[in-house]
Amino acid sequence: MLAKTPVNETSFLDELFDxxxxxxxxxxxxxxxxxxxxxxxxxxxxxxxxxxxADKAEVVRFPPAMARSVFEQSGYMKSFPQLAGTVHCFxxxxxxxxxxxxxxxxxxxxxxxxKASDVVLTPAACYPLYPTAAKRGDLPAEGRLYDLLSYCxxxxxxxxPARQQFFRMREYVRMGTPDQVTExxxxxxxxxxxxxxxxxxxxxxxxxxxxxxxxxxxMLAVNQRDQRLKFELLIPIESEENxxxxxxxxxxxxxxxxxxxxxxxxxxVAHTACVGFGHERVILALLKHHGTDVARWPASxxxxxxx
Ligand code: ATP
Ligand code: ZN
Numbered sequence: 659m660l661a662k663t664p665v666n667e668t669s670f671l672d673e674l675f676d677x678x679x680x681x682x683x684x685x686x687x688x689x690x691x692x693x694x695x696x697x698x699x700x701x702x703x704x705x706x707x708x709x710x711x712a713d714k715a716e717v718v719r720f721p722p723a724m725a726r727s728v729f730e731q732s733g734y735m736k737s738f739p740q741l742a743g744t745v746h747c748f749x750x751x752x753x754x755x756x757x758x759x760x761x762x763x764x765x766x767x768x769x770x771x772x773k774a775s776d777v778v779l780t781p782a783a784c785y786p787l788y789p790t791a792a793k794r795g796d797l798p799a800e801g802r803l804y805d806l807l808s809y810c811x812x813x814x815x816x817x818x819p820a821r822q823q824f825f826r827m828r829e830y831v832r833m834g835t836p837d838q839v840t841e842x843x844x845x846x847x848x849x850x851x852x853x854x855x856x857x858x859x860x861x862x863x864x865x866x867x868x869x870x871x872x873x874x875x876x877m878l879a880v881n882q883r884d885q886r887l888k889f890e891l892l893i894p895i896e897s898e899e900n901x902x903x904x905x906x907x908x909x910x911x912x913x914x915x916x917x918x919x920x921x922x923x924x925x926x927v928a929h930t931a932c933v934g935f936g937h938e939r940v941i942l943a944l945l946k947h948h949g950t951d952v953a954r955w956p957a958s959x960x961x962x963x964x965x
Contacts, residue, residue: 670896670946671819677950686815687823694952698941699826701963703807705856706828706935709849715805715830722779722809722824724786729778731917732785737870737878741812743779743823746772779811783827784932788918791833799923801834803842807937818896819942826937831930833915835922839931843889843907846933850891850905856962859893859943862901866890887911893943904943906934 674680681690691699723745729735734742748758750771761768780786783806791802806829814821832842847863854861866888867879882888887909892901908931914920915928922928944963948955952965 669817670942671817673950674819674942674945679945679950680819685823686817687821689819689822695941697965698944698952698963699937701965702857702935702937702940702944703828704964705853705962707805709853710805710830713803713830715803717805718787718790719806720780720783720786720808722811723777724780726774726776726778728786728789731789732914733917734781734785737868737875738781738812739871741781741814741869743781743811743813745775745777745779747775749773780808781812782810783808783829783934784831787831788914788920788930792918792920796921796923796925797833797928801832801838801922801928803833804831805829806831820895820902820936820939822938825939828935828937829932831932833920833928833930835924835926836911836929839929840909843909843931843933847889847907850907850933854891854893854905854940856958857940857944858956858959859947861891861893861904863889863891866903866906893939893947895939895943895946902936902939902943904936904939906932906936908932908934 668676671680675682678692679695681692683689726744729742746769748755748771750758754771758768758771784804786808787804787806791804806827808827809824810827811824813823815823830842830846832839851861851863865883865886867882868888870876870878870882889907890903891905891907893904894901895904896902910930910932912927912929914930920928920930944955944959948959952960955965
């Protein structure tokens, strides 16, 4: 009898682990990164900075967490309760500590006694920015432009390496009049395609919607799509049929302006837009399309990344 040829089931994630590019932690979507993975990412960030340089954005960096009060105000829990991560801590007395240790020892649920702290994990790099920008008073006539980069958290465990729980998001965030912010978004929609072209990656651009939660969420998603508020640049990574959103171009209209009291020079509620670059997703797209041996990547791609 002939032996059945084994189907090659090594997934892209397994390949990344085998090559040491990503490092397993025992949790889906939570990985370490190798020096090479980071070097590719540094090259990508520098490329984004070159494309955005002429705009002279103000650089701001936040830690990967934000004030719980701001998070509550943002309305995130209305739309994406399934993705949010909160930070809880032990606040008990010595007796509580003894019982905590016993529970751990007995493999019980020691987390029951943990209390919510003032900190939640950042779901998108721009969330901590709006209230701090609003505190600076009315925007100047030319509006403002920020450059952000942060680790973000989303509770969406998956075996797809392009869907991680902790990942980095680079963003440019524009605040100003509707004309200023829509022009910004249109500009980046062009630049983003040119930039990904420099990296020799196949892509498509499409209107998109976010995974808003529940029944009301369905309406929000339809509205977002119909009004063309969000575009995504998609690259096939895990699947050809369902390419992955690697860049997002979002027009929030006056949502954050209203929520956080952001005003334009004329005293009107400011409009905002952001362009988001999925740091890990672009690295993974490069590894998927050009292979895990960087020395064999096309010279033009290596040169664009300074590798
Ligand atoms: P998706 O539709 O694939 O869930 P998204 O539309 O929710 O992504 P955004 O909220 O627009 O993503 O986030 C901005 C960028 O952050 C995305 O374009 C993507 O590149 C990146 N990103 C989002 N979620 C993840 C994730 N779980 N792992 C890695 N990168 C992510
Ligand atoms: Zn944003």
